[in-house]
Amino acid sequence: EDKVVQSPLSLVVHEGDTVTLNCSYEVTNFRSLLWYKQEKKAPTFLFMLTSSGIEKKSGRLSSILDKKELFSILNITATQTGDSAVYLCAQRPAAGNMLTFGGGTRLMVKP
């Protein structure tokens, strides 16, 4: 059974659109949730969320965690072609540091 589930699997938008990516996780053994952007190779760190309801923001990207409903969203406003990538979320447990990744959302931004 998947512990971290991302939706949608893929998304195609046009430049300037706003997108919302979803990540749901299991309640047991949760400490924090991390978002990464994966282009050709390495996952690049975006955000780590630990507290519910507190938005983290970096430029056009923002993310928030809902610990009651067990999900997080990643918003990207005014999308650009450079935002095209696979976006990964990962759960960090209460005990230990191993990350459990979701399957990712593949975002394609067309000019």
Add this chain to the structure above:
Amino acid sequence: EPEVTQTPSHQVTQMGQEVILRCVPISNHLYFYWYRQILGQKVEFLVSFYNNEISEKSEIFDDQFSVERPDGSNFTLKIRSTKLEDSAMYFCASNNRTYEQYFGPGTRLTVT
């Protein structure tokens, strides 16, 4: 900006051969990890390393795998006798006490 580096970027080996993948974590980081990603699949945790010993390992990390920090900067993953199913992208990651894990560019291992 400090980065995790990995060498080689691509390694081709024959089944049954030993391979060593190398990583240089970010210099002030204390926790080190190996993950792998088989083509088209999720990123999977292999092992974590702290204070010169393994702190966690997954079921994937069996007796064929080992890790070492041979000096103050390198962190290595050894696969003793490679199998076809070991073909994957192997990522090294590290973090300090904020626990934000930063990943290296990966080594693509191809076992033929």
